[in-house]
Amino acid sequence: MDPSLALATVLLSVAAAALTTLALGHWPRRPGPAADPATEESETSFLFEGARLVDASGPASGLLETAEKRETDLLTLVCALKPRFPGLDTVFSPQSPAEVAAADAEDGGESRHVFPAHAPEDPARIELCRWEEFIRITLSQPVAEQPEDWECGFLRQENRALRQLLNKSPYPIWRQTSGGEITWANAAYLDLAAQQADIHPEDARGWPPVRLFSDISLDDGTPEGKACRVSLRLVGRKEEAWFECRSFAAGRESLHYAADASATVTAQRNLEHFVQTLTKTFAHLPIGLAIFDRGRRLALFNPAMGDLTGLPADFLSQRPTLDAVFDRLRESRMLPEPRNYAEWRRRITQAETESANGIYEETWSLPSGRTFRLTGRPHPDNAIAFLLEDISTEVSLTRHFRAELEISQSVLDTVEDAIAVFSEGGRLAFTNRAFAQLWFGADECALSEFTIFEASRIWREQCHPTPVWGDLREFAAAPTNRSEWEADIRMVDGRALRIVVSPLPGNATLVRFRAVDAAIPFVSARLNARRSRSA
Structure with a gap:
């Protein structure tokens, strides 16, 4: 060893010892008389x-x-x-x-x-x-x-601190041997034992304590660290008390913790009962119902959903995702066939997004001829509810009714008289081609823009003065005593017309304009009626 290095080491050791001695000697001592040995x-x-x-x-x-x-x-x-x-x-x-x-x-x-x-x-x-x-x-x-x-x-x-901490814990904690003998328990465990035996807590302090959770044992297959639920029948309570227990190995013994889970079990049972009630209620609905949770997995469905879509019950019971359900519907041709797959996926994403943000509605016309209406609505906890309704009959009736209306309109268009029908509220409901050509010089007119008042104003502007238009408005507004009447009018261009006003069911009014060879002097229909009564 280098002599200089050894000398430096010795000097450093001496200096450290001197520094420590100096520090210890610097500690102040409290003055006072010599201590009494006692x-x-x-x-x-x-x-x-x-x-x-x-x-x-x-x-x-x-x-x-x-x-x-x-x-x-x-x-x-x-x-x-x-x-x-x-x-x-x-x-x-x-x-x-x-x-x-x-x-x-x-x-x-x-x-x-x-x-x-x-x-x-x-x-x-x-x-x-x-x-x-x-x-x-x-x-x-x-x-x-x-x-x-x-x-x-x-x-x-x-x-002492740990014992106080454990005894103040509201959760039962105990330690037991592999044979199930309790070797230690906190106050909450002893109080629970007293409640089960219906005795005073002080009387339950005997040793060893009663084993409450006989099914909890690591040697009998209880998983270590995992929660398992155990029920106890306590005196004075109608329902069982439920506890979530966790067990851990502690040398040759095992340590166990129990937390009261009665409220959780009751809430889960109430939820299951509520779901069963909803399922029974929805089972009688003809509309298919499917609710997807926040993870977009099927959480609830009714039998109508399987009947309408043809999806098997075992598939729906596996809680498939929303995409899996739509893929299965596309494979079974229960979705409208898209022009391309990318467009179809975009529509599915759109249905999910719009359903989460508000009400989404779409009509599916299937290759089989059936028609479905899909409605998506937001649900609590970011879930989505889809309603699937078979509207094939409704669509068929609508198409049939529309076809009848088109036939009726075609029939009206073949009539030479100009015809206008006003509803009970005085709004223009039907016209034919002759009416549009006579008063507007076109093949058709906008029905929603006219009432009996706007129509009579147009007629008055294109005809010579006559009290017919006032009588027409009174007739359309009269709820009773309505009978057919007619009168002759002359347009400003010289054409003579005969107007025939007839009542229709539902307080509707039919107005017909017929061309005549020569106009006769106008006489109000109501004036004629008054003259007949006076005569």
Whole structure:
């Protein structure tokens, strides 16, 4: 070994020892009279440089070894002592270097804090001294009341905290052997045992406790870490109490946790009952119903959906996706055959998007001649409900009715008289070609734009003055005492016409204009009626 390197190593060791001795000698001692042997105190000291432990007494090292490890040595010690000495962590709150220097300057370069124990009967205390980068923590308590060593005291304190934590837990927790014998249980488990036996909780504290969950055992096949539901029959409750239990191996024994799942089981049963009720209700509907959940899987369908689409029940019961259902419908030719596959996929995506955002409706004309109406509606929780209705009969009737109307219109167009039919409300309902040519010089007119008032105004503008138009409006508005009447009128271009007004069922009115060779003097039909009554 190089002599110079050995000399440097020795010098560094001596310097480190001298620095430690100097730091230990710099620790201030509290003045006071000589301690009485009856009240002599034992001190356990920790020296930190920053957050790193650089020196500690024998019991101190044992305490740190048993404490839960934290990010730094200082944080490990503070977290271990904080339950016994509250407020210890407040000294280490974040401060700026200027604030730390100012605080140290006020105390002559040192800062000292004393923390008494939380329990009044506990005489222990902690003295914390900080200077420059060093922190000394001294734990003092009478020798007469000191445990055999600090490690055992800390473990007892942690054991009390854990026992209190477990007994305050609202969930039953227990430990058992492979044979099912309970070796430990918390207060919630014992209270549950008392409730099952219908006895006072204090009477259920006997040992060993009653085994409540006899079906829970890792040796009997209970999966480790997975939740399994178990029911208990408790005194005073009509329904069974359900618990979700989780089991874990703990050496040769097993540790078990139980959480009350009665509310969850009841909600699931109510939901299943509700779904069954809906299914029975929808089973009698002639309209096919399919509800897809937020994942676009089939969640509910009724028998009509299978009857209309021909999809087998076993396929629908497998909860297929929306795309799978449409693909199956296309394969069975229950969808309109698209011009190309890309266009068909776009329409399916459009149906899904529009159904989620609002009401989507589309009519499917199938190659078989049947016609379906598909309606998509948004459902709670981002689900989609599709309604499939067979409207083949409705479409057939509509087409038949439309064909009859076209035939009737063709018949009217062959009549030479100009014909107009007004509904009960006075709106123009039907005309023929002769009517459009006579008054508009065209082959047809817009029916929705005219009422009896607009029509009479047009007729009055193209004819010589006559009271016929007022009588016509009164006739169309009269609910009763309607009988056919006629009168002659003359247009401004000299053509003579005879107007015939006839009542139709439903308070409709038929007006016919017939060309005559010569016009006769106009006499109001109502005036003639009054003259006949007076005569």
